[in-house]
Amino acid sequence: MQCQISDPSQLVLLERYNDGVAVLTVNNPPLNLFTLAMTRAFDWRLREIAVDPGIRAVVLTGSGTKAFGAGSDIKEFKEMFESGQVIDRKLRYENEVFTRLEDLPQPTVAAIRGVALGGGLELALCCDLRVAGQSSRLGLPEVKLGVFPGSGGLVRLPKIIGETRAKELMYLGEPISAEQALTWGLLNKVVPDEDVLGTAMSLAAELAKRPAVAIRVMKKGIREARVLGREAAIEATYPLSETVFASNDIKEGVAAFFAKRPPEFKHS
Known part of the structure; x- marks a missing residue:
């Protein structure tokens, strides 16, 4: 794959590859702490x-x-807390941005190297799929500071791994191993540490080959099903089906099936 780097900011890098994959890198090493900037x-x-x-x-x-990601910059958090600005300056905006990640039309894969703690794990929860290294540890330790996962973790984690396990992770605040996270359904894959990014990129490349219209409407339908009742959620799939049936990709998919050849999707 050939890569072209898009004028990166100092804090978040965006690389575009010629197979339809983009890599977004949080660039605040060594812990990639989240700040307002x-x-x-x-x-x-x-x-x-x-x-x-x-x-x-x-x-x-x-x-x-x-x-x-190891969560928030505690120094910045302390300053906001002491000035009474945590909710308005940090949490509201951070939740808005994390939800924007969750709502991206494209499928997303978190490539977790090292720890994913606090806001770092909350960020990963916004991705569709998650790949981690064997030595990775994941957790929400906010309770040890007397707070809770306020950037969406309280809402998203129980929907991904169930209430009982989510309560254990949040109430105790102790991180778990990658293998445990895989068993709990928090991760899709656990691979050797050195293979994390390559595995995530290969997975993303496979997703990029799938018809983009179908992927978008599935993602939207799954999201809507979380907030709608069963009947309303099913009803909401019909407009999504209309979108898919009007696409060129479905015509190509059906034609390729009967011709017994691989489909050549144009993502339209």
């Missing part, structure tokens, strides 16, 4: 990705191998 840069990159038709799958990772 980082959130702004991340927001800008997400808006850029959302409107780029050349990007059909996204890999999210952290700079270096020590941490995917």
Whole structure:
């Protein structure tokens, strides 16, 4: 794959590859802590990705191998807390941006190298799929500071791994191993540490080959099903089906099936 780096900001890097994959890197090593400036840069990159038709799958990772993300910069958090600005300056905006990641039309894969703690894990929860290294540890330790996962973890984690396990992870605040996270359904794959990014990129490349219209409507339908009742969620799939049936990809998919050849999707 050939790579072209898009004028990266200092905090969040965006690399586009010629197979439709983009790699988004949180670049605040060694722990890739989230600051207000980082959130702004991340927001800008997400808006850029959302409107780029050349990007059909996204890999999210952290700079270096020590941490995917170790949460918030505690010094900055302390300053906001002491000035009574945590909710308005940090949490509201951070939740808005994390939700923007979750709502990207493209499928997303988190490539977790090192630890994913606090806001770092909350960020990974916004991705569709998650790949981690064998030595990775994941957790939400906020309770040890007397707070809770306020950037969406409280809402998203129980939906991914169930309430009982989510309560254990959040109430105790102790990190778990990658293998345990895989068993709990928090991860899709656990691979040798040195293979994390390559595995995530290969997975994203496969996703980018799938018909983009179908991927988008499935992602939207799954998201809507979380907030709608069963009947309303099923009803909401019909407009999504209309979108798929009007696409060129379904015509190519059916034609390729009967011709017994691989489909050549145009993602339209």
